[in-house]
Amino acid sequence: MKSAARWKRYGISYLFLVPSFVFIATFLYYPIILAFFHSFTEWNLVKSTWIGVANFKQMWSEPTFTKGVTNQLIYTLSDVVKAVVFPLLGAELIYLIGGARIKYLFRTGFILPMLLPGIVTILLWQNIYDPTNGLLNKVLSIVGFDAWVKPWLGDEHTAIWAIVLFGLPFISGLPFLIFYAAIGNMNQEQLEAARIDGANRWNVFTRMHLPFLIPQFKVVIILTIITSLQDFVKILVMTAGGPGVATTNPAMVMYNAAFGSSQYGYGSAIGVTLFLVILALTLFNMKFLKTDY
Numbered sequence: 001m002k003s004a005a006r007w008k009r010y011g012i013s014y015l016f017l018v019p020s021f022v023f024i025a026t027f028l029y030y031p032i033i034l035a036f037f038h039s040f041t042e043w044n045l046v047k048s049t050w051i052g053v054a055n056f057k058q059m060w061s062e063p064t065f066t067k068g069v070t071n072q073l074i075y076t077l078s079d080v081v082k083a084v085v086f087p088l089l090g091a092e093l094i095y096l097i098g099g100a101r102i103k104y105l106f107r108t109g110f111i112l113p114m115l116l117p118g119i120v121t122i123l124l125w126q127n128i129y130d131p132t133n134g135l136l137n138k139v140l141s142i143v144g145f146d147a148w149v150k151p152w153l154g155d156e157h158t159a160i161w162a163i164v165l166f167g168l169p170f171i172s173g174l175p176f177l178i179f180y181a182a183i184g185n186m187n188q189e190q191l192e193a194a195r196i197d198g199a200n201r202w203n204v205f206t207r208m209h210l211p212f213l214i215p216q217f218k219v220v221i222i223l224t225i226i227t228s229l230q231d232f233v234k235i236l237v238m239t240a241g242g243p244g245v246a247t248t249n250p251a252m253v254m255y256n257a258a259f260g261s262s263q264y265g266y267g268s269a270i271g272v273t274l275f276l277v278i279l280a281l282t283l284f285n286m287k288f289l290k291t292d293y
Contacts, residue, residue: 035272035275038264038268039055039265040055041055042265043264043265043268044265045262048265055265056273058266062253067248068248068250069249071247072228072229074160075164076229078164079227079228080221080224082172083220084175084221086170087171087220090110091183094110107180110171113173114172122234123237125167125238129153129238137150154243156246159242159243159247163238166234186209186212190208194207226282229274229278232251232255235248251274253270254270
């Protein structure tokens with residue numbers, strides 16, 4: 001009876017949700033199911049032949065993919081460090097600045113870059129690394145380090161580290177906001193009591209701020225790992241995975257297999273593997289890294 005009464009009262013409202021569910025099922029869940037099926041096939045959009053786990057065997061035996069996994073570990077570890085250390089440092093320094101207006105100006109300065117489309121930032125850094133007219137080589141020449149001038153994205157020894165250094169000084173808006181908001185919500189009476197008892201700024205940071213920020217660390221780390229595993233646009237635009245395979249990653253290998261070689265079944269297998277890794281990390285975060293907020 002309650003269900004019938006609820007449907008009678010809110011039934012029209014539920015009907016307005018139907019288009020959203022249809023679009024979600026069509027453009028999100030159906031492609032996922034399709035990718036799972038085709039990961040076990042040799043598929044070229046015209047013909048699909050069942051080959052079992054051959055695509056997955058090829059994936060782990062292909063040097064390009066294993067090199068991509070190694071590169072991805074470098075990208076992910078560096079992304080986690082950049083997402084935790086530098087935004088936290090920025091948030092702490094702004095928190096210590098006296099004057100609400102000055103704090104507001106610095107917060108705005110760090111958040112404004114979030115308004116730029118990501119591709120703009122990528123193209124900007126690509127120009128910075130340009131071997132002929134790039135800012136980095138120009139500065140090195142001016143200060144007398146001509147021996148260091150090189151094609152940073154065209155040298156297999158420096159290309160991956162050039163991508164790692166992308167975004168310097170690494171104070172991205174979302175982690176910065178997460179840390180700064182948490183620091184601002186700390187119990188000010190406890191902080192003041194600690195200062196009265198003789199705690200210096202380092203003691204306050206290590207013994208009060210860091211333990212309080214553990215939930216924020218968990219959120220920032222898991223979001224950064226997921227984003228890092230999904231990222232390939234930056235690599236596609238800056239190096240296309242080159243020179244050779246020096247900067248490729250699994251997402252880049254998937255893109256090249258599917259849209260470069262028309263190996264859609266093999267590309268689906270890589271996509272499914274990435275999906276399962278991200279899903280496992282997400283479930284681990286929900287199960288074992290629970291927070292109280």
